Amino acid sequence: MALLRLVQVRPDVTGERDDRELAAAAQGGDESAFAELVRRHQAGVRRCAGRVLGDAEEARDVAQLAFVRAWENLHRYDATWSFSTWLYRIASNIAIDVLRSRDSRERTHTSHLRLVEDRVGASALGDLAEAEVHRIFAELAEELTPSQRMAFLYREVEGMATAEVAQILGCSEATVRNHVFQARAVLRRELARRYPEYLPRGGGR
Amino acid sequence: MNPCADVQRRLGGYLAMELSEAEEQALRAHLQRCSGCRAVAEEREPSLILAGALARATGEAEDDGFVAGVMAAVHQRRLEARIKLRRRRWLAAAAAAAGVLLAGLAALRHGPVEEPLLAQRPAGRWAVVHVVPATVEVEGENIRLYQLSGDAAGEVQVAFIIDPKLEL
Numbered sequence: 001m002a003l004l005r006l007v008q009v010r011p012d013v014t015g016e017r018d019d020r021e022l023a024a025a026a027q028g029g030d031e032s033a034f035a036e037l038v039r040r041h042q043a044g045v046r047r048c049a050g051r052v053l054g055d056a057e058e059a060r061d062v063a064q065l066a067f068v069r070a071w072e073n074l075h076r077y078d079a080t081w082s083f084s085t086w087l088y089r090i091a092s093n094i095a096i097d098v099l100r101s102r103d104s105r106e107r108t109h110t111s112h113l114r115l116v117e118d119r120v121g122a123s124a125l126g127d128l129a130e131a132e133v134h135r136i137f138a139e140l141a142e143e144l145t146p147s148q149r150m151a152f153l154y155r156e157v158e159g160m161a162t163a164e165v166a167q168i169l170g171c172s173e174a175t176v177r178n179h180v181f182q183a184r185a186v187l188r189r190e191l192a193r194r195y196p197e198y199l200p201r202g203g204g205r
Numbered sequence: 206m207n208p209c210a211d212v213q214r215r216l217g218g219y220l221a222m223e224l225s226e227a228e229e230q231a232l233r234a235h236l237q238r239c240s241g242c243r244a245v246a247e248e249r250e251p252s253l254i255l256a257g258a259l260a261r262a263t264g265e266a267e268d269d270g271f272v273a274g275v276m277a278a279v280h281q282r283r284l285e286a287r288i289k290l291r292r293r294r295w296l297a298a299a300a301a302a303a304g305v306l307l308a309g310l311a312a313l314r315h316g317p318v319e320e321p322l323l324a325q326r327p328a329g330r331w332a333v334v335h336v337v338p339a340t341v342e343v344e345g346e347n348i349r350l351y352q353l354s355g356d357a358a359g360e361v362q363v364a365f366i367i368d369p370k371l372e373l
Contacts (some may be wrong), residue, residue, distance in 0.1 A: 031276065038272045046271070051259060060271070067275040068282060125254050130262040137259055156256040159233055161226045177222050187252040200248045 019083035027074045034074075038067050041084055045091050051153050052095045052146075054138025062098060066091035081167065088154075089168045096146040125198040140190040144183050147171075151179035152187070208235060212242050220250050 017025070017033075019040070025033035045066055049059035069090050070077075077086055125133060141149045147169060154165045155176065166173045192199060212235045218224045219232050236243045247253045 031279065034279070035272055035276050038275045039267065039269075042271050042275075043267050046268075064271070064275055064278060068278045071279045072282060125258040128258065133255075133258045133262050137255060140255070152252075152256070153259075155222075156253070157259045159230070159260070161229070162222060163226070180222065184250060184252040187255055188250075191251055191255065198254060199251055200244065200254070 020079050023074065023077055023079065023083050026071070027077065034071055037070075037083065037087075041087055042067075044084070045087060048088065048153065048158065049091055049095055051134065051137065051157065052092075052150060053098060054134055054141070058098060062091060062094050065094055069094070082164075085164055085167050089170065092150055092168055095150070099146045099149075125195075136195065140187055140194065143186045143190055145179075148179045148183040148186070151176050152183035155180050156184075209239060209242050212236070212239070213245055216242075216246055216249060220246075 017036075019037060022033040022037050026037065042063065046059055046063040049062045049066075050056050053059050053062065066087065070087055073090075077083070125136070128136070141152075144152070150169060151165055154160045154168060155162060160168075162173045162176050165176045169176065169179075212232055215224065215228065215232060219229060224232065236246055243253075243257065247257070
């Protein structure tokens with residue numbers, strides 16, 4: 001009994017509230033609870049948006065809009081979902097809109113220019129500077145659909161479970177697997193075509 | 206059992222996305238710390254090289270300025286929503302007033318013909334003549350409403366002028 005009481009009391013003692021409690025408070029109009037949710041999730045949302053879009057400034061704008069939309073739609077938040085999954089879903093939808101609105105011809109042109117300029121140097125992709133890794137991914141990922149790009153990033157890079165990615169993208173787990181398989185195939189092919197120096201000596205499949 | 210042998214045995218299932226969530230997490234954790242197994246996995250699936258390099262890029266740190274920016278945007282949206290609500294109430298009141306006006310207009314147009322409500326001055330401008338109760342006049346699409354009531358102290362006039370060009 002004593003242990004049970006200790007477990008029940010602990011959240012009050014530490015003052016820490018979990019995401020669902022904070023979301024419930026924010027649903028009641030508590031802005032400080034929402035600010036705490038923003039503080040907790042901002043780095044993750046901005047990082048993911050940055051990986052999806054390949055542009056830090058655009059990612060910041062998308063992340064900000066995602067949080068504002070989350071605030072405006074808090075009454076729709078269903079606490080059976082994890083708050084972060086719901087938030088990533090909002091951010092993903094905004095990022096998909098941004099990707100679709102881009103001028104793809106212009107981006108392809110600039111990426112080929114970069115390809116010629118930058119293919120010098122490093123022995124392993126992991127040894128490159130962070131910005132360079134992001135740039136290479138952004139270049140290769142132009143061959144992916146927005147859904148393939150996000151399924152790959154969420155599952156293979158962020159390490160999310162297939163079920164969670166399915167919730168974020170609003171599709172079935174089978175569809176997520178299909179997106180990831182397609183994304184892997186395209187990235188393998190483009191990596192071999194544009195950056196063969198970064199492939200393992202065996203050359204992969 | 207040798208953990209590396211076990212991981213490499215299950216690598217096919219991992220790449221086919223057939224492992225349970227717990228198995229997958231354990232295998233990922235092993236690949237992060239074991240360069241030998243990671244090399245085997247990357248040779249089988251080269252896109253993992255890219256995924257690994259992206260995952261090692263730490264990305265964005267916490268930023269208080271970002272939180273402040275979001276909360277400022279939230280306040281702005283709240284303010285805009287309040288203003289919209291007030292505007293909506295005002296428009297509803299205006300619509301109600303217009304409804305009363307139009308109802309009165311319709312009643313007059315279809316009612317019995319009475320004495321002229323307005324008389325024209327010799328100078329050519331409209332002038333109010335003694336009218337009780339409230340009356341409405343229409344010129345084209347422009348509307349005037351008059352309420353002229355007499356009492357012991359004299360006449361009191363209330364006029365709503367919809368179009369300034371029709372000002373008395």
